[in-house]
Amino acid sequence: MPDHLQPVFRALGDPTRRDILRLLGQEPMTIAEVADNFDMTRAAVKKHLVVLSDGGLIEVAPRGREKVNSLNALALKPALEWIGWFDQFWDARLDALKTAIEKETTDDTGHNNG
Amino acid sequence: MPDHLQPVFRALGDPTRRDILRLLGQEPMTIAEVADNFDMTRAAVKKHLVVLSDGGLIEVAPRGREKVNSLNALALKPALEWIGWFDQFWDARLDALKTAIEKETTDDTGHNNG
DNA sequence: ATATTGAGATACCAAATGGTATCACTTATG
DNA sequence: CATAAGTGATACCATTTGGTATCTCAATAT
Numbered sequence: 001m002p003d004h005l006q007p008v009f010r011a012l013g014d015p016t017r018r019d020i021l022r023l024l025g026q027e028p029m030t031i032a033e034v035a036d037n038f039d040m041t042r043a044a045v046k047k048h049l050v051v052l053s054d055g056g057l058i059e060v061a062p063r064g065r066e067k068v069n070s071l072n073a074l075a076l077k078p079a080l081e082w083i084g085w086f087d088q089f090w091d092a093r094l095d096a097l098k099t100a101i102e103k104e105t106t107d108d109t110g111h112n113n114g
Numbered sequence: 115m116p117d118h119l120q121p122v123f124r125a126l127g128d129p130t131r132r133d134i135l136r137l138l139g140q141e142p143m144t145i146a147e148v149a150d151n152f153d154m155t156r157a158a159v160k161k162h163l164v165v166l167s168d169g170g171l172i173e174v175a176p177r178g179r180e181k182v183n184s185l186n187a188l189a190l191k192p193a194l195e196w197i198g199w200f201d202q203f204w205d206a207r208l209d210a211l212k213t214a215i216e217k218e219t220t221d222d223t224g225h226n227n228g
Numbered sequence: 229a230t231a232t233t234g235a236g237a238t239a240c241c242a243a244a245t246g247g248t249a250t251c252a253c254t255t256a257t258g
Numbered sequence: 259c260a261t262a263a264g265t266g267a268t269a270c271c272a273t274t275t276g277g278t279a280t281c282t283c284a285a286t287a288t
Contacts (some may be wrong), residue, residue, distance in 0.1 A: 012126070012127070012129030013126070015120050016246090025200065028263090030264075032263090032264065040248090041248060043266090065256065065263075065264050066255095066263095066264060073204060074203075076200050079203070080197045083194045089187035090188060106266085127276090146234065156235080157235095157277080157279085161275090162276085179286070180234060180235080180285090
């Protein structure tokens, strides 16, 4: 399984970057505008934007001398689906428990879990 | 917003750890058993297990001199929900595009996209 | 009692990460 | 043209990260 979603999870691994995504969910912003919302230099924010861009989570479009960064939420879908695979355990676990209990009450084959 | 889900996303940020989660989805395993599935030392695997445990993604139970690591898929739920917030854009964007197109067809202010 | 085995702890290392400061480049504006 | 503003690029730094090697401790087996 080629880890094409590694860049996505990598990007999501930093709280600042997650905040940036939320921020860009409101509206597209230039680097400077994004940086205004954080207590760090523009250069640092730019680095985060590069990581986000590597993960395909944002799109960057030039507008005059500015760069407008906009959210590409669709890139989150693979990550959502990866995690979603595990939801089989959330309900399934209760289900398995129920099944196990039922099996125990009707199981007189002599099977013993030694 | 206190980043209680930072440990979760942190844990998901490494491909080995994601593989471990999948692995433990099959069945609980000791450290050595997990390590058998990877090309690295037991100590390295143990470190990953600690990170996973910090994120609440696995539970560790002693069994004799062994430690059995089992998946706690429920801890993934907050991460799934965080990402899920963005699905409003998946359909909404198409919707916005549709709206924008409709607006353009009735908008004769002279705006022109190159 | 003595190996043997599974795991924890520590020290150590190279590389990646998150940040700063600084300079060069490009685009607007006087 | 000169200057200012927005960005890109680079060098640099401290810390974290992912890994190894090694030692000790606890539990099992002989």
